[in-house]
Amino acid sequence: MVINFNNLEINNLHSQKEFDSKVIFFIKEWLSPSKTVDVQTSGSTGVPKIFEIEKKKMLNSAKMTCDFLGLQENDTALICLPVEYISGKMMVVRSFERKLKLKIENPSIEPLKNLTEKIDFCAMTPLQVENSLGKIYLIKNLIIGGAAVSESLKSKIGQTLKISDAQTNIYETYGMSETLSHIALKEIYPHSNDYFTVFENVSISKDELGCLKISAPDLNSEILQTNDLVEISNDNQFKFLGRIDNVINSGGAKIFPETLESLVKKEIPNEVIFLGIKNESLGQKLIAVIEGKKSDDLINKMTKIQFEKSFHKPKEIMFVEEIPRTPNGKVNRLKLLEIFEGN
Incomplete structure (x- = not known):
């Protein structure tokens, strides 16, 4: 289904498909007299919350991205x-x-499976991009959010697009529900x-x-305090x-897992x-969890990696068939921690 917002006729929008209907419902909600809409947080770092956002501020955010x-x-x-999410x-x-002109495709890990023509803009999660590498050359501007883009995926993107000689611009996003999607x-x-x-x-x-700390008065009247350690x-x-x-905190040493994961x-x-x-002697024991079947090859590759500090080397390498994720594709670290602390 394609909706043309340059000639929108809301009364003519109908669909039997579940996701199409959800999009149409939100369009009607957007056109209602209410000055706010409800947004649900992902729950990747805590209990999911629902809060109200002013439509005017959402439009401000939209203009920033489009510009x-x-x-x-x-x-x-x-x-x-x-x-359901921002x-x-x-x-x-x-x-x-x-x-x-908005083309609607059901959220899945292969959202570009049916795409045959070029489009100007799309937003995807890293997992979706990983499973769509053969089609991303069709997108002129692609933004990737919901989780950090791994070095491995960046390499695959570069290799794929250089082969196709695509005129594609790809960006990683930084933001959260409170900043109405991304601010950088x-x-x-x-x-x-x-x-x-x-x-x-x-x-x-x-x-x-x-x-x-983020000051974005066009998006949020408050100065937002994040839990994200950065270098400005x-x-x-800034660098995340x-x-x-x-x-x-392992044996008194502070370890940033995202930095190790990037390496x-x-x-x-x-x-x-x-x-x-949890560990009695260390406080916390550093482990690495690899998604997929146990593999001697992967273990060997892990043991050969040159970490900056000796305490960055994981004490154990574990495997899990599937890493738990939130409904919008983010890794659910809390759930993953529960699995291994439970064992």
Whole structure:
């Protein structure tokens, strides 16, 4: 189903497909007299919450993204993210703001399976991109969010697009429900950057622990205090180091699992998550969890990786058939920790 927001006739929108109907329901909610809409958080770092967001601020966010990517009226976009969450809702709002043609595709790990024509804009999770590499050349502007983009996936993206000689721009996003999707983008292709660049009218700083603080009055009236440890390069660029609540304290040493995962995924194609499980002598014991069947080859690759510090080397390498994820594709570290601490 394709909805043309340049010539929207809401009374003519009907579909028997479940996801199409959800998108249509949100469009009607958006057009209602209410000045706010309800948004559900993912629950990847705690209990899922539902809170109200002003439509005006969602439009401000949509304009920031559309302006940054240079989207024009009548450009085509594809929505393949759950519309219950801010990521899916904002794809619809961007279509409103810029009068795009929105193609609706049921959220799945292969959302581009049926795509045959070129489109101008799409937002996907890393897992969706991993399973769509053969089709991403059809997208002019692709943003990837919901989880960090691994070094392995970045490499696959580069190799795939260089072969196809595609004119594709790909960015990793930084944001959260409270910032109405993302407030910063980091280019992955055709150039690879280490730092996120924030949008206009967004300012950044750090608290005493080194966590990012965000001032974005067009999106949220409050200064947002995050749990994300960062390195700030200048007034509008920062590097993400890891979440402070994910920091592992092993024998008095603080370990950032996201930094280790980024290093390991240069060598390991599988998803790898570092966890700190309770341990009497160390406080937390560092383990690496690899998604997939147990493999001597993967274990050998892990043991050969040169970690910066000796305590960065995992005490154990574990395997799990499938890493638990939230409904919108984020790794659920809390659930994964429960599995291994339970064992």
